[in-house]
Amino acid sequence: MGLLGELGATLASFLRTLGSMAIFLGRLIAYTPAGLMRFRLVVHQVHNTGALSLVIIMLSGFFVGMVLALQGFDLLARFNSENVLGGATALALIKELGPVITALLFAGRAGTALASEIGLMKATDQLSAMEMMAVDPMRRVVLPRFLGGIIAMPLLVAVFTAIGIFGAWTIGVALMGVDPGVFWSQMQSLVSMDDVREGIFKSVVFGVTASLVAVYEGYTAWPTAEGVGRATTRTVVITAVAVLILDYMITAALL
Amino acid sequence: MSAQVSTALRDPDGGSGHTRADDPGDNLVEMRGVSFRRGEMMIFDGLDMNIRRGQVTAIMGPSGTGKTTLLRLLTGQLRPDAGTVRVGDYDVPTLGLNRLYDLRRQMGMLFQNGALLTDYNVFDNVAFPLREHTRLPERLIRHIVLTKLHAVGLRGAAWLYPAELSGGMNRRVALARAIVMDPDILIYDEPFVGLDPISMGVIVRLIRRLNDALGLTSIVVSHDIHELEVVADESFLLAEGRVVAHGPHRELMAQDSALVRQFMHGEADGPVPYHFPAPDYATDLLNTPGRR
Amino acid sequence: MQQTRTVELGTGLFVFLGLAALFFLTTQTTGSGMGRVETYSVTARFDNIGGLTGRAPVTMAGVTIGRVEKIALDPDRLDAVVTLKIDRRFDQIPEDSEASILTAGLLGGNYIGIGAGGSMDALRDGDEIYITQSALVLESLISRFLFSQSEDQSDEDND
Numbered sequence: 001m002g003l004l005g006e007l008g009a010t011l012a013s014f015l016r017t018l019g020s021m022a023i024f025l026g027r028l029i030a031y032t033p034a035g036l037m038r039f040r041l042v043v044h045q046v047h048n049t050g051a052l053s054l055v056i057i058m059l060s061g062f063f064v065g066m067v068l069a070l071q072g073f074d075l076l077a078r079f080n081s082e083n084v085l086g087g088a089t090a091l092a093l094i095k096e097l098g099p100v101i102t103a104l105l106f107a108g109r110a111g112t113a114l115a116s117e118i119g120l121m122k123a124t125d126q127l128s129a130m131e132m133m134a135v136d137p138m139r140r141v142v143l144p145r146f147l148g149g150i151i152a153m154p155l156l157v158a159v160f161t162a163i164g165i166f167g168a169w170t171i172g173v174a175l176m177g178v179d180p181g182v183f184w185s186q187m188q189s190l191v192s193m194d195d196v197r198e199g200i201f202k203s204v205v206f207g208v209t210a211s212l213v214a215v216y217e218g219y220t221a222w223p224t225a226e227g228v229g230r231a232t233t234r235t236v237v238i239t240a241v242a243v244l245i246l247d248y249m250i251t252a253a254l255l
Numbered sequence: 256m257s258a259q260v261s262t263a264l265r266d267p268d269g270g271s272g273h274t275r276a277d278d279p280g281d282n283l284v285e286m287r288g289v290s291f292r293r294g295e296m297m298i299f300d301g302l303d304m305n306i307r308r309g310q311v312t313a314i315m316g317p318s319g320t321g322k323t324t325l326l327r328l329l330t331g332q333l334r335p336d337a338g339t340v341r342v343g344d345y346d347v348p349t350l351g352l353n354r355l356y357d358l359r360r361q362m363g364m365l366f367q368n369g370a371l372l373t374d375y376n377v378f379d380n381v382a383f384p385l386r387e388h389t390r391l392p393e394r395l396i397r398h399i400v401l402t403k404l405h406a407v408g409l410r411g412a413a414w415l416y417p418a419e420l421s422g423g424m425n426r427r428v429a430l431a432r433a434i435v436m437d438p439d440i441l442i443y444d445e446p447f448v449g450l451d452p453i454s455m456g457v458i459v460r461l462i463r464r465l466n467d468a469l470g471l472t473s474i475v476v477s478h479d480i481h482e483l484e485v486v487a488d489e490s491f492l493l494a495e496g497r498v499v500a501h502g503p504h505r506e507l508m509a510q511d512s513a514l515v516r517q518f519m520h521g522e523a524d525g526p527v528p529y530h531f532p533a534p535d536y537a538t539d540l541l542n543t544p545g546r547r
Numbered sequence: 548m549q550q551t552r553t554v555e556l557g558t559g560l561f562v563f564l565g566l567a568a569l570f571f572l573t574t575q576t577t578g579s580g581m582g583r584v585e586t587y588s589v590t591a592r593f594d595n596i597g598g599l600t601g602r603a604p605v606t607m608a609g610v611t612i613g614r615v616e617k618i619a620l621d622p623d624r625l626d627a628v629v630t631l632k633i634d635r636r637f638d639q640i641p642e643d644s645e646a647s648i649l650t651a652g653l654l655g656g657n658y659i660g661i662g663a664g665g666s667m668d669a670l671r672d673g674d675e676i677y678i679t680q681s682a683l684v685l686e687s688l689i690s691r692f693l694f695s696q697s698e699d700q701s702d703e704d705n706d
Contacts, residue, residue, distance in 0.1 A: 047554045051561035090576050125370035132364040133384045134356035155565025162568035191576045
């Protein structure tokens with residue numbers, strides 16, 4: 001009975017968070033047209049979430065591409081199919097690893113920064129001060145960060161994937177001696193426009209998810225140092241789980 | 256529209272608060288029978304309060320009596336469970352977001368720690384309300400901001416960031432920001448906490464001077480009785496969710512009620528008990544340990 | 548406003564890189580032309596398509612000339628009808644060509660190979676390829692092999 005009650009309470013709190021996040025998203029969407037009018041604020045946030053994440057995204061993308069090529073080469077060589085290495089790594093990167101790993105890195109780099117920034121502004125009364133100056137913090141602080149994240153994510157995913165393919169090329173062609181022509185032609189015959197579209201779709205969905213979780217957690221954080229810390233942790237955990245679940249659902253729906 | 260209301264809120268002959276102090280009909284803020292509970296805790300229970308135009312009014316009380324909550328009720332950040340809150344012509348709890356923002360444009364508030372935006376330097380912090388609410392050219396904004404910063408003595412710090420300022424300077428910048436839109440009401444939330452004596456003196460003088468020079472109505476929430484003695488025209492003492500005493504600050508100091516005496520003279524035990532409510536000491540000690 | 552300028556520069560660089568990467572992904576990694584280029588459709592019937600899936604390549608002499616668009620079961624004849632989408636550039640395929648389901652590598656996916664026939668008339672949009680060869684299903688191959696083995700032995704130990 002005690003266990004059951006606890007389970008029920010957990011479920012209820014999960015549903016409540018989900019609901020309040022959905023309402024939060026609805027408010028943000030309602031404000032979006034007005035928010036886009038002040039594009040300078042959004043640009044600033046594209047810089048904060050996107051441009052500042054670029055180095056870690058490129059570095060990770062390159063190494064993921066390389067390890068994928070190493071593992072792929074080892075596996076494919078057993079079936080004498082090294083030639084499809086280019087296509088296999090490109091498909092994996094475009095459809096899965098690009099969007100998913102970028103979203104996870106985004107949560108760790110930009111998401112935590114967003115959540116702690118908003119949380120700290122709340123803890124130090126900056127948001128209340130804005131309210132008192134008749135400035136809506138939802139529109140002035142939260143919305144530009146949310147939109148900036150949504151714009152940045154697909155671009156980050158594209159960079160990650162492209163660099164990853166170069167990483168795979170480095171290993172496959174330069175190191176393992178796969179014929180460069182075969183590497184590219186195999187990739188082009190295997191990857192279709194639909195695959196790229198699937199990757200872009202995922203990156204947009206993950207961008208909305210990761211940005212929403214980050215700004216929501218920051219905005220609803222308990223306004224203390226500990227509360228802000230909890231918010232950043234929750235941002236990473238919730239984003240990671242949500243992205244992986246959504247990834248499965250999108251993949252299953254599109255196949 | 257907003258300008259119209261603004262004149263309604265403002266003292267007609269601007270800045271002569273003292274002479275009107277004894278006119279009983281001239282209330283800018285009226286709270287009637289205000290009740291507010293947070294969960295199980297009753298914070299206010301039938302609170303009545305009038306704040307007169309053009310004066311510096313102090314709101315005092317032991318910590319935990321909801322002084323900050325009172326300010327939030329006044330500014331519409333919270334809604335009372337019962338009772339009315341009027342500020343000028345505004346019936347605060349019934350206002351929609353747009354009307355509420357109209358009201359807040361005529362209010363300035365100084366938060367405990369200043370609450371400056373950490374991303375912006377001093378100049379941009381003070382310019383923030385102007386840039387959000389007006390389309391003034393940058394030259395005019397510069398002029399206004401430097402004037403206000405000069406008034407608080409920090410024109411030289413315009414290009415520093417909040418993190419580079421002391422606590423007292425932070426609060427003075429926040430004060431400049433609070434008056435940059437020329438409000439009618441200025442609210443101070445614990446303005447003296449954690450300041451050295453010099454900064455404290457500076458803030459005290461600023462509160463008085465701004466109030467008289469700009470024709471404001473000032474509300475100061477604090478429990479620093481001695482500083483309030485200098486600035487406050489009238490004081491309210493809150494305890495147990497109600498106003499237990501009010502009147503000119505000096506008279507309050509002299510008043511003989513036990514609670515007022517305890518607060519004003521800082522006695523540890525009295526009507527406000529030293530102990531948090533708890534079961535009988537002896538029974539509690541004899542009880543078997545474990546969670547209750 | 549030095550700070551604003553660096554922000555704008557950084558953001559501009561980031562957006563440029565992102566768009567360049569997106570351009571690279573859409574034009575360089577995908578099969579150039581396919582999907583955008585004009586195509587025509589022909590159908591082919593197979594008794595068994597094995598592991599053939601949608602979007603599998605259609606090749607001729609090893610060159611990809613199209614893709615499998617649709618796979619359906621004919622409810623009357625109970626065989627598979629596969630619709631192939633072939634690039635317009637290859638419009639000289641003899642109408643008596645043969646379509647067979649082949650396997651790429653040992654574990655590779657299935658694809659359709661078209662062997663040229665000898666007719667002077669070319670396949671047109673909506674035509675059907677009549678000569679087809681179904682997928683070689685590994686299990687049936689093995690069972691056929693085992694069956695022939697056991698037939699040899701069945702004289703000695705019956706049952």
